[in-house]
Amino acid sequence: MKIAVISDSHDNMPNLRKALRWIEKEKIKTILHCGDICNSDTLWEMTALFSGKIYIAFGNADDRLGITELVKVKKFSNVFLCGEVPQRAGSRHSGIGEVVVGGKKIGFCHFPEIAREMAESGKYNIVFHGHTHKPWESKVSHCRLVNPGNLAGLFYKASFAVYDVETEKLELKILEILD
Template sequence: MRIAVFSDSHDNMPNLKKALQWIEKEKIKIILHCGDICNSDTLREMADNFSGKIYLAFGNADDCSGINKLLKTKKLPNVFLCGEIGEIELVGRKIGFCHFPEIAKEMAESGKYNMVFHGHTHKPWESKINFCRLINPGNMAGLFYKASFAVYNTKTEKLELKILEILN
């Protein structure tokens, strides 16, 4: 199984749509979003244009009340809000995700996770704390760095950084 990991979309719908089209074509069925999707309209568009599940952790630029209101008034069965910290288990691998690098580091140090993803800095990055991989997939908005996201294959444990401008 492969999952896509986004962060820091900052309402950039053209980039999100391009990434969503690619992951749909690749038959990826789970997106983890590490925050700063920003407003509820962006989340609704994302949910409407993706057939799989979207797990969202809040970031500092998110309109949390607007997103919560959207989910209370609209049926978005494929969106799961995780608050500040999200976690899922896939094929026996515990994966955590959040927005802030400091929180991600604490999560990685806890020994509870095999992988922890985070955003906020917009810079793609990978390091390791004990046995836990700590990863920033970059940013979908293309702010400060090229727009990017990560794809993780749970079977092979391969992690790929996808640069939006060279997706095929």
């Protein structure tokens, strides 16, 4: 079973559409978004183009209240907001997500410092994060720590990750070379 991991889409609708079309074509049924979707229109677009489960950890550029209200009003059955909606701006611990897929415990968040703490905790097989926009993989103890890059294509080529929970194979997908 494969999951797609995206981050830092920053309202780039053309890139989001291209990635979601590829994800649907590959029959991937779960997306983890590591934050910086930005506004609720982008989430609306995601739900229109992707019928699988969407798990979201908030980032620093997200309209958290707008996204939360959209999810409440539309009652999306496939969207799961992880963590709390912060009561103040700049709350970094609000968007921590965890899922178990195929027996693998997967953590995800936006900020690399928090992701490192999650990896060091020993609770996860793999932890994903965003924020830096740079695709990256390292190992913390027995946990893989991964940044899938950014879907917006800011500073680095637009990218996302595909993780096969059965084989533990991790692939970086560069948007401009996708079929």
